[in-house]
Amino acid sequence: MKKSIQTRLFMIISLLVTCFVLLSMLINNNFLERYYIDHKKAQLQQNAKQIAAIYKGNPNAIILEMERLESKSALTMIIFNSDFVLKYPYYGTYGRGQGNLGGMPGPRLEGRLETGLAYIKNNREMLDEHDVFALTEDTRLMINFLNLFTKLDNGDYLMLTTPLSAIEESAAIANRFFFFSGLVTILIGLAAAYFFARRFTRPIRGLNSIAQKMSQLDFSEKYPVTSNDEIGELGNSINSLSDQLDRAIGDLTRANQKLQADIEYERSLDEMRKEFVSSVSHELKTPIALIQGYAEGLKLNVIEDEDSKNFYCDVITDEARKMNLMVRDLLDLSQYESGTFKIERTVFDILTLLERVISKYQPLFQEKGVELRLDWGGIGDELPVDGDIMRIEQVLVNYINNALNYMDDNRKLSVSLHIGEDKVRISVYNSGHPIAEDNMEMIFNSFYKVDKARTRSVGGSGLGLSIVRAIQQQHHNAYGVINRDEGVEFWFEVDRAQGKF
Ligand SMILES: Nc1ncnc2c1ncn2[C@@H]1O[C@H](COP(=O)(O)OP(=O)(O)OP(=O)(O)O)[C@@H](O)[C@H]1O
Ligand SMILES: [Mg+2]
Incomplete structure (x- = not known):
């Protein structure tokens, strides 16, 4: 199959659209989660900073603020004091100020409290320096958590923990959505590419049909120039080329016709001339023969009487007069017809x-x-x-x-x-x-x-x-x-x- 510009344009544009969509899907798939975790880390850090700013050692005083942050960001806050006693959250009287995990608030936080406490204890020196992130697994719930540990101003330890499953799920949903939106984008892109390619090549097809007509010496069609770009210029050039060719070929045809008519005229003139000469000779033959015959008769004296002689002379004079008239007419005619007169x-x-x-x-x-x-x-x-x-x-x-x-x-x-x-x-x-x-x-x-x-x-x-x-x-x-x-x-x-x- 012949690959027209339209097909090629369509293919190139479609390929570009598909490549871009696939590329962004690939990037999304591979980096969205990482980007999301980074973003989450920044958020955790931000939340920690907010808490640190208002925390004066008593979680009860800022309980509302803390619960608000927890709900809003889907995270859980845990605070130990410098002796690793749980200060927040506490339920009823469990564990309050007890310094151990014996009376912990139900099994919900148990796993994380244990790992968190262990982590803080192990990284005490590091936490003096800076915040620490850690990925942990709650073996009981079988969920991964992203945790931020930070040391607050009064020496208490703050642990922010958010389930990673939420992150993973969000990334997966985003990716799936991106897959569908990518498909739609590709479909719309294909349709747009098709129409664009058609639109772009329409003037070229128009010019082509005009050029083809011109090759068959039909100069009637002109390109309607509507744009001011290269195609418009080409259209103008083709139009003026068509005009000039039309004129030149018209001139040539006319010249040729005139030439043919001239040749025809010359031929008929020649024919006329021949006919004329033969007619003239024919017309002159009769009087000349008569004159010759009667003159010879006179010379040979075949007749005696005066009347007959006079008749002979009259015939000769009459024929001579006719010849004279005819020659005069011929001269007139040749003058008129040659156009010199x-x-x-x-x-x-x-x-x-x-x-x-x-x-x-x-x-x-x-x-x-x-x-x-x-x-x-x-x-x-x-x-x-x-x-x-x-x-x-x-x-x-x-x-x-x-x-x-x-x-x-x-x-x-x-x-x-x-x-x-x-x-x-x-x-x-x-x-x-x-x-x-x-x-x-x-x-x-x-x-x-x-x-x-x-x-x-x-x-x-x-x-x-x-x-x-x-x-x-x-x-x-x-x-x-x-x-x-x-x-x-x-x-x-x-x-x-x-x-x-
Ligand atoms: N009034 C007329 N009545 C009938 N026939 C005529 C008349 N006038 C011309 N013709 C015919 O037309 C022919 C051509 O006429 P034309 O005047 O050209 O030539 P012509 O009279 O024969 O010769 P020329 O005029 O040269 O002496 C004549 O031969 C004659 O047959
Ligand atoms: Mg006459």
Whole structure:
């Protein structure tokens, strides 16, 4: 089993508590009795001193004091005079002043009186010098006694005797009690050690779980620092480490994602470039082949009549013009898309621009029999907008050209204008077939044409709407196409100018 800090702490604390309790029990067992005897000796000595202080040779005079001491300290006092005659205690007339033990007061004290008297007689010289303690055994009662012999001022001998059994018993009781209290102490100690160890290791366990989460890159959990000690400091360090790691890994992830997006973008750019080159070559192949064929025909003089020659020349010029237009569009587009081109914003009147462009187209509309509708009545004389006027005109012209090129035989074309809060939306509608949902996004890509054959007949190369898209993106404005009843509507937005121009 793995030994956790908690277990070790618990074991150490429990061991310490148990050792201390056992040690004090041992000390108690071995020394309590000795200590008790010493204490008893001191007490006997103290009692002897008290008696000596008040004793004037007549025990009767201090009988109350003596009996009080005897009862209180569980001792018995015996006094002999210097001739070894018992003076105290005496009962009735027994032994009073008789100088022998013949009429002793019953058998109760007999044993001790005899031994005491013998002891005093044997140690007379020593008692002149100092008090003497002696352990004696009352053979009759089979009890050990602790005795103090002292010589009083008037030459009488005082013997204080207390049964040792009381001492032994007290010590035994104390020891037994100490054993039980020790057991309780150990049990409480064990419980306290358990709770203390748990409490002490709880923050460590918390920190460990946070660190483990951190190793799995989960930095959501933080350590709630509540203490001002080493654990609190560690918690602070782990928290700031977690923050920094979180930030660093977040940065790294973001950088990585950006890198991946960049790589993806580069790859798509490369793809687009390849597609673009192949589309351009494809678009140029047709007019070049036509020019080459018709030029060779002219050179070989395969035709005689003037009209046919003129037709040949017209085809060559027309194809050359288309190529020229396309190359110009391509140059424009590459400029917009490479981002080197910057729009030049000015504030101008969009109504003036619309009118100018439409009046330019008027002869063409008439020639083609277009039914034109303009829908911006009631707006006022002028409507200032903010943008690159040349590019916005280019967007408008592209939409009108497309409307002219792709309208059906109903020949309807309308230009309308809606004013929003901070944008103006211009829409060019032409009658015609709706554009399939799938194509709506695609037609704004370069070289994308819905109907290849038809587009060629109207001379388109599929670049017009991609130029529209590039210009609108530069302006950060929206654009799009909506299928309407019997026609399509292309729209784009321009920024309304706040003030006047
Ligand atoms: N008003 C419209 N009605 C129907 N289809 C349209 C309309 N405008 C554009 N399209 C479709 O979207 C395609 C892309 O248009 P876009 O203007 O980009 O190229 P284009 O007109 O073919 O050539 P270019 O404008 O470069 O001369 C067109 O080929 C056509 O199929
Ligand atoms: Mg076009």
